[in-house]
Amino acid sequence: MALRQISSPLSPETARSLKTGDRVLVSGRIVTARDQVHKYLASGGKSPIDLSGTILYHCGPVVIREDSSWRVIAAGPTTSMREEPYEAGLIRTYHPGAIMGKGGMGQNTLKALKEEGCVYLHLTGGAASYIARSIESVEEVHLLEFGQPEAMWVLKVSNLPALVTMDSFGNSLHADVESNSLQILKELLKTPFHRKSHS
Amino acid sequence: MEKSVLLSSLQNIIEKASTVLPEDIRRALEKSFTEEREASVAKDTLGMIIESAVCSKESTRPICQDTGSILAIIKSRPDESIILIEEAIHEAVKILTRNGILRQNCVDPVTGQNTGDNTGKHVPQIHFVPIDGPTTVSVMLKGGGSENVSTQYSLPDSSLEAGRDLDGVRKCILDAVFKAQGKGCSPGILGVCVGGDRASGYLLAKEMLFRRLDDENPCKILGKLEETVMEQANSLGIGPMGLGGRTTLLGVKIGNAGRHPASFFVTVSYSCWAVRRISAELDSEGRISEWL
Numbered sequence A: 001m002a003l004r005q006i007s008s009p010l011s012p013e014t015a016r017s018l019k020t021g022d023r024v025l026v027s028g029r030i031v032t033a034r035d036q037v038h039k040y041l042a043s044g045g046k047s048p049i050d051l052s053g054t055i056l057y058h059c060g061p062v063v064i065r066e067d068s069s070w071r072v073i074a075a076g077p078t079t080s081m082r083e084e085p086y087e088a089g090l091i092r093t094y095h096p097g098a099i100m101g102k103g104g105m106g107q108n109t110l111k112a113l114k115e116e117g118c119v120y121l122h123l124t125g126g127a128a129s130y131i132a133r134s135i136e137s138v139e140e141v142h143l144l145e146f147g148q149p150e151a152m153w154v155l156k157v158s159n160l161p162a163l164v165t166m167d168s169f170g171n172s173l174h175a176d177v178e179s180n181s182l183q184i185l186k187e188l189l190k191t192p193f194h195r196k197s198h199s
Numbered sequence B: 001m002e003k004s005v006l007l008s009s010l011q012n013i014i015e016k017a018s019t020v021l022p023e024d025i026r027r028a029l030e031k032s033f034t035e036e037r038e039a040s041v042a043k044d045t046l047g048m049i050i051e052s053a054v055c056s057k058e059s060t061r062p063i064c065q066d067t068g069s070i071l072a073i074i075k076s077r078p079d080e081s082i083i084l085i086e087e088a089i090h091e092a093v094k095i096l097t098r099n100g101i102l103r104q105n106c107v108d109p110v111t112g113q114n115t116g117d118n119t120g121k122h123v124p125q126i127h128f129v130p131i132d133g134p135t136t137v138s139v140m141l142k143g144g145g146s147e148n149v150s151t152q153y154s155l156p157d158s159s160l161e162a163g164r165d166l167d168g169v170r171k172c173i174l175d176a177v178f179k180a181q182g183k184g185c186s187p188g189i190l191g192v193c194v195g196g197d198r199a200s201g202y203l204l205a206k207e208m209l210f211r212r213l214d215d216e217n218p219c220k221i222l223g224k225l226e227e228t229v230m231e232q233a234n235s236l237g238i239g240p241m242g243l244g245g246r247t248t249l250l251g252v253k254i255g256n257a258g259r260h261p262a263s264f265f266v267t268v269s270y271s272c273w274a275v276r277r278i279s280a281e282l283d284s285e286g287r288i289s290e291w292l
């Protein structure tokens, strides 16, 4: 499968050219935003930084203070679905190039991805050390008053491996897996469990 | 028991829990890796997980940045050492949070403030079980993403056509796996409690996650149910991280508790692959005498 290098911020053309199933290596500036930041931005708060084209990363990292700088210890993705109520609005207002997280998102986000030319990038949940290796430095931190995991961390990354699982053409790998598994589940529910073994 | 000795033991136990993936889980992941199709997303994902766990262990970093909610179970004779152990857990948690081994995971729901040190009202959660034997401490760090997809059913459940029997239990568990999709960071491990009440069900289901993947259920019928559910769940095609594949679960552990005649709860505690559990025995000084 194709492995593409992309850099954040993404150009609108790049974002529109990515398709579900594409494997990418991300470099550049990415910005973390999880529950508190989403709620804040959705309720009229101003983003302290320009988000256009950037990758918005659903992540609550472990960061420690070392002398005058910050060091990222672990920074894997958090479940994106919790941001479903806010994400579409955020995409329309701030025009990020990609949303990155784990587990995928729902129909509202998918629609906004299509309208605005944005994609969803999936990272492996829990592979925190693996992901941390691609994080070069902390460039800035904003909204630290939300607590360390919930702040907006601007991170410089290089060659971070991700998978496109939702694209601007209306495709969602998550929706596909879910509908296939639903068919199988329906069959399984029909075959009863017998408490006696064959002996 | 000696205060300073206990503190270093507890620090050791919790640090190891956060940074070293249990052997049985690692082996199960490796086995699944060989079973996934070549060049598939599932195989790639499992490869990444395994590599990440190795890297965490070597560099003493958390396996996952979500170092979870902390549950500790102390089993000991009911004497004053329990209080000392409890204090040592709190102290160890604060130190490890400062060192980046635990993330700041305790938020006051009323003020919205993060307490910053992983301690707070009922946090960490500590349970005491009086026994007449050597003192053991078991610690589990369970991720929020997987806790969020844990769930409880009350049988009968008409939407699943699940009755008050083990087949009904099976249907509930499969439904929970389906609903979780990849959101609990599959491949998952399920702790299940059949029976109990709403409160004990959740605790007992979570405690099932302390069982090793390769153990045998002392109850034959539940053992068979574990096997059946495991096989059926892995045929759903949800796969690692819900991106498709054969490995949806690494294990299913089912326990039971007596139920009220009017109630029949099935509680599913879903754990991500990064189940962080550890148990150790302490000697009379508070030193770790054995990893269990």
Ligand code: SF4
Binding pocket: A076, A077, A078, A125, A126, A127, B064, B065, B066, B067, B068, B142, B143, B144, B145, B146, B183, B184, B185, B272, B273, B274
């Ligand atoms: S569910 Fe588990 S692996 Fe996934 S982010 Fe949470 S703690 Fe990490």
